[in-house]
Amino acid sequence: MTNAMPGSKPANPCFSSGPCAKRPGWSLEALNGAVLGRSHRAKPGKAKLQQAIDLTRDVLQVPADYRIGIVPASDTGAVEMAMWSLLGERPVDMVAWESFGEGWVTDAVKQLKLADARVLKAGYGEIVDFAEVDFDHDVVFTWNGTTSGVRLPNADAIPATRKGLTICDATSAAFAQALDFSKLDVVTFSWQKVLGGEAAHGMLILSPRAVARLESYVPTWPMPKIFRLTAKNKLIEGIFSGETINTPSLLCTEDYLDALTWAKSVGGLQGLIARADANAKALNDWADRTPWIANLAENPAIRSNTSVCLKVVDPTVTALPADQQAAFAKTLAATLEKEGVALDIGAYRDAPPGLRIWCGATVETKDVEALTHWLDWAFAKATTTLKAAA
Known part of the structure; x- marks a missing residue:
């Protein structure tokens, strides 16, 4: 993990879970x-x-x-x-x-x-x-x-x-x-x-x-x-x-x-399912190899391939009071929105604090992959600030 800002952004920053991203090439x-x-x-x-x-x-x-x-x-x-x-x-x-x-x-x-x-x-x-x-x-x-x-x-x-x-x-x-x-x-x-x-x-x-x-x-x-x-x-x-x-x-x-x-045009239902599966896999593969984040659903068999919900599990953050953990997650989402990288990825208001990233069929896998680098960057930036304030 590095504090260096990634070199490229997702072509489409729309990762909202509804309304969701328009189809690729839409105008x-x-x-x-x-x-x-x-x-x-x-x-x-x-x-x-x-x-x-x-x-x-x-x-x-x-x-x-x-x-x-x-x-x-x-x-x-x-x-x-x-x-x-x-x-x-x-x-x-x-x-x-x-x-x-x-x-x-x-x-x-x-x-x-x-x-x-x-x-x-x-x-x-x-x-x-x-x-x-x-x-x-x-x-x-x-x-x-x-x-x-x-x-x-x-x-x-x-x-x-x-x-x-x-x-x-x-x-x-x-x-x-x-x-x-x-x-x-x-x-x-x-x-x-x-x-x-x-x-x-x-x-x-x-x-x-x-x-x-x-x-x-x-x-x-x-x-x-x-x-x-x-x-x-x-x-x-x-x-x-x-x-x-x-x-x-x-x-x-x-x-x-x-x-x-x-x-x-992308293969009907099977094509749409394949696109969503590929997007969710890219995000979950990153989460599996990244120690500070985890899927909210611990059982892979029941994980969504559209509305992927993530929780911050880094001990530095989980040691904080609940309201500060929620604030940390909101900081990650706000930082990426400010950079024009990912829009509307905060957890739903009634859900546990964390991130919710839409991986449905209208999202491109390459954009999910690009987003993961920015997530690491945002986490490094936020924890550096957190430690400096301690």
């Missing part, structure tokens, strides 16, 4: 085909929205009998829509190992006030043992913990013969990790994650089992218009063919279409 010209100044219900607008659904199915390899809809309020809106529309018919297991999963727990227990909600939790950097989950219940969980850097390695523990529905928040997993749709009844994600699209739009994917629940069960609570997926006990099919509940941005839709087209 505003990618939006030239947007249908602007027209109703989203006019034929050109509906065609664009249907194309977004069709390309999503193609790239993400969604089964033909699953419905795909574009919904408001990003991934949050999609998860809330699923929870408010589907839960309450049977007991539910709420599974959480990071802040967004904790949010869904709060909604189920304190907002919907579900009497039969069972909560299973794990700490940051860990994961709930799915052998403890009762799949005769409905189950709500995040596939990839964006704020903890932990993911479900596979869906093997989910039985094909389950009686309950599985509702999966996959916003930082979709397009970067293999989702077994046969084990998932609801899948949600947002455009601004792995493909680097723009914010405020969510995707809601429903299995035939989820559709059957919607058409046979009516929740006891009032249903806001923006959450309504059925009319007269039948699925509103238009939502899943480009007739969105509220007005979508056709500019953002064009950007999502551009991202999906790029995804196909």
